[in-house]
Amino acid sequence: YRNALRKAALDGPELLREVERTLARNDLFFLLVVVLGRRDVNHDWLFARCREVEAAPNGHLDLWAREHYKSTIITYGFTIRDILRDPELTVGIFSYVRSIALSFLRQIKESFETNERLLELFPEILWENPRRDAPKWSEHDGIIVKRKANRKESTVEGWGLVDSQPTSKHFALMVYDDVVDAGAVSSTDMIEKVTRAWETSRNLTAEGGATRYIGTRWHHADTYK
Numbered sequence: 001y002r003n004a005l006r007k008a009a010l011d012g013p014e015l016l017r018e019v020e021r022t023l024a025r026n027d028l029f030f031l032l033v034v035v036l037g038r039r040d041v042n043h044d045w046l047f048a049r050c051r052e053v054e055a056a057p058n059g060h061l062d063l064w065a066r067e068h069y070k071s072t073i074i075t076y077g078f079t080i081r082d083i084l085r086d087p088e089l090t091v092g093i094f095s096y097v098r099s100i101a102l103s104f105l106r107q108i109k110e111s112f113e114t115n116e117r118l119l120e121l122f123p124e125i126l127w128e129n130p131r132r133d134a135p136k137w138s139e140h141d142g143i144i145v146k147r148k149a150n151r152k153e154s155t156v157e158g159w160g161l162v163d164s165q166p167t168s169k170h171f172a173l174m175v176y177d178d179v180v181d182a183g184a185v186s187s188t189d190m191i192e193k194v195t196r197a198w199e200t201s202r203n204l205t206a207e208g209g210a211t212r213y214i215g216t217r218w219h220h221a222d223t224y225k
Contacts, residue, residue: 017121021121028053029047029050031077031080032073038072041073046073049068049070050077057210059211061213062074062214063216074175075177079108080108088149090151090154090170091174091175092159092175093156093159094159094160094179095177096160096161096181096194098160100178101160102158109137109143112143112145124146126145142154142156143155152169159201161194171206171209172206173212174211176198179194179198179223180216181218184218184223191222
């Protein structure tokens with residue numbers, strides 16, 4: 001990256017900016033480490049995980065151990081990358097309960113608000129003052145970037161499987177993160193309740209939409225099974 005950016009800088013700031021825009025949209029590791037400032041991701045093993053996810057991002061159940069950056073790479077970084085590539089995208093983040101999903105939404109929301117480099121690189125997508133200008137910009141209602149289509153779904157929304165599933169919405173990308181935690185495996189009945197809630201949530205995907213699953217096992221017969 002350093003050599004490519006240095007070479008582009010010699011040809012002027014506009015070329016450098018275009019190179020950074022291209023890398024941010026096409027290289028998840030660059031987006032996370034350089035643009036989003038996540039220096040903690042600058043690790044060989046995490047670089048390999050970024051490449052693994054980029055090669056086949058959808059239709060997989062990624063069950064990684066805790067503290068292995070699965071949510072950072074997939075739910076946070078890859079969702080942002082997808083929005084930078086297609087601001088018309090609608091994303092539903094689903095967790096066991098809504099408070100968990102909103103924590104993932106909050107991380108994306110704060111980056112879109114405060115990351116100056118991201119705002120400088122993508123002014124056609126991100127609002128300079130989203131709290132004032134965006135049609136929706138809150139954890140409860142979701143966030144909407146600059147887009148052409150008038151949709152009832154926000155760009156990113158956060159929902160809980162067992163406590164707050166929406167109705168009459170259809171998301172182009174469904175991201176399931178932390179669908180199972182200690183509360184979700186407290187009894188056989190609870191496991192069945194979470195599994196039924198997940199089955200119901202599948203009605204919220206758009207036709208031809210993509211799905212990603214991220215989590216950690218809590219029980220041998222949990223919903224991930």
